[in-house]
Amino acid sequence: MPPKLILTGFMATGKSVVGPIVARRLGWRFADTDAEIAARAGKPVAAIFADDGEARMRALERDAIATLARDRRRCAQCGKLRPAVISTGGGTIVDDANYAALHAAGVVICLSARPEVIARRVGRSAAKRPKLAEGAKPLVERITELMDQRAGAYARADATIDTSDLAIETVVERVIDAYATLGKLRCIPSA
Numbered sequence: 483m484p485p486k487l488i489l490t491g492f493m494a495t496g497k498s499v500v501g502p503i504v505a506r507r508l509g510w511r512f513a514d515t516d517a518e519i520a521a522r523a524g525k526p527v528a529a530i531f532a533d534d535g536e537a538r539m540r541a542l543e544r545d546a547i548a549t550l551a552r553d554r555r556r557c558a559q560c561g562k563l564r565p566a567v568i569s570t571g572g573g574t575i576v577d578d579a580n581y582a583a584l585h586a587a588g589v590v591i592c593l594s595a596r597p598e599v600i601a602r603r604v605g606r607s608a609a610k611r612p613k614l615a616e617g618a619k620p621l622v623e624r625i626t627e628l629m630d631q632r633a634g635a636y637a638r639a640d641a642t643i644d645t646s647d648l649a650i651e652t653v654v655e656r657v658i659d660a661y662a663t664l665g666k667l668r669c670i671p672s673a
Contacts, residue, residue, distance in 0.1 A: 489567065491572065493571075493604065494595065494604045496595075498569050503651075511565075512568075514569045515546050515570045543571060550566070550587075572628075590639045593642075593643055595644060595646040598622055599646045640660075641660040
């Protein structure tokens with residue numbers, strides 16, 4: 483299995499903040515699927531939702547996931563498949579094809595948090611998040627509803643880390659420890 487560490491989970495659980503730090507600490511490259519999708523489409527994910535619809539955004543997402551998951555470049559240091567940390571969008575793993583590609587590519591670690599913590603982290607940007615705006619419900623209620631809908635998909639992850647009460651550095655350490663414990667740490671860059 484290629485040595486990829488994939489971060490998934492609901493929005494505002496820390497994937498986009500923790501991912502680059504983990505990648506830097508391991509000396510690996512970092513990819514954020516939302517950034518990949520936005521680059522391919524020439525506009526932010528929220529604009530894709532608004533202008534082209536969720537189906538189009540999910541098609542772009544599926545293509546980005548497939549590309550990142552099958553990346554077969556070799557590490558210049560050890561000759562093994564090049565390691566990477568990949569952060570996914572909150573709904574990415576719900577799609578069975580995305581899950582299969584990511585699971586085959588490496589270790590999937592789900593970051594989670596309590597709904598009220600996510601609501602606090604999202605704050606005023608909630609209106610800019612298409613899935614939260616659906617249904618015109620109170621924020622914590624909508625977050626809980628979405629989390630319940632996605633619970634089965636998130637449960638497929640190899641490990642789950644609740645970030646609700648943890649400092650970023652602690653989350654980084656736990657992600658790296660979970661990956662190492664799962665026995666998938668295959669390429670350690672020289673110091």
